[in-house]
Amino acid sequence: MAGSLAGKAALVTGAARGQGRAIALALAEAGADVAICDVGAAAVETVGYALGGPLGEVAESIEAYGRRALAMACDVRSAEQVDAFVAATLEAFGRVDIVINNAGILTGGVPAHELDESMWTTMIDVNLTGAWRVIRAAVPHMIARGQGGRIVNIASVAGHVGTPGYAHYCASKHGVMGLTRAMAGELAPQGITVNALCPGLVDTPMVAAATDDVAAARGISVEEAYELQLTPHLIKEKITSEQSAAAVMYLVSEAARVVTGSALMIDAGWSAT
Ligand SMILES: NC(=O)c1ccc[n+]([C@@H]2O[C@H](COP(=O)([O-])OP(=O)(O)OC[C@H]3O[C@@H](n4cnc5c(N)ncnc54)[C@H](O)[C@@H]3O)[C@@H](O)[C@H]2O)c1
DSSP: OTTTTTTOEEEESSOSSHHHHHHHHHHHHTTOEEEEEEOTTOOOTTOOSOOOOOSHHHHHHHHHTTOOEEEEEOOTTOHHHHHHHHHHHHHHHSOOOEEEEOOOOOOOOSOGGGOOHHHHHHHHIIIIIHHHHHHHHHHHHHHHHTSOEEEEEEOOGGGTSOOTTOHHHHHHHHHHHHHHHHHHHHHGGGTEEEEEEEESSBOSHHHHHHHHHHHHHHTOOHHHHHHHHTTTOSSOSOBOHHHHHHHHHHHTSGGGTTOOSOEEEESTTGGGO
């Protein structure tokens, strides 16, 4: 895809590491200027693993492709911070063509009736409402420019199936699917596609933390916990962030201009069973 996104500007949330980082770099490699954000120093209560990390390395890697980078701390739970991130992107690049809603958290391991208020509301606030806040800030500019665009929401296989112990995560990702499908119809007349990427188990710090929790809870090794988590994969491999990014690159490509409201499953067959 080298050069295919030349002249375009993209923004990616939760881009300090994992899939967001890989997507940001793939966009830059294809020629886009990329604005990245992550939660920064803000603590996200209920999350028991370390989030984020410095954005500097990611920004430098974007620039190494000869593209412009903008890096900002932005907690998608804050409308003010999201609005400021989108405004800074427009100021830096003069446009936004591609929006990647990737920021997310994973907590769980307890049944829905044992979740406390904070676990539920924080999950929905980050994974679902956060994506909507970014869309609310960016879409008016995309419509006003009249040159179409691409929105990709990183949902999950958990937007399609129910995973016991993760009802709040599943609810947030099913919500992302509803947001995606409704907005596909709203924005089709403007040539803006809205799609969801639905990964299975991707090898990122989020999953590493969940695997440690499973190992500790069951008294098994981390390797055994990984194997256990791979049970629903038909292909018994962890997905890589680069495989996830490659799927996003299809959704933002010219080839996908008639693909909207879809869920691209890169779930090693999980949802097929
Ligand atoms: N790893 C998987 O198996 C998997 C599977 C399906 C879907 N997903 C989804 O993919 C996306 C990326 O996750 P990942 O696997 O790369 O995990 P990750 O934890 O490595 O990356 C998520 C990033 O989002 C950031 N973030 C969290 N809360 C934020 C907030 N309030 N504001 C801004 N940034 C915030 C984190 O700091 C982190 O850098 C998430 O939406 C996740 O739910 C992951």
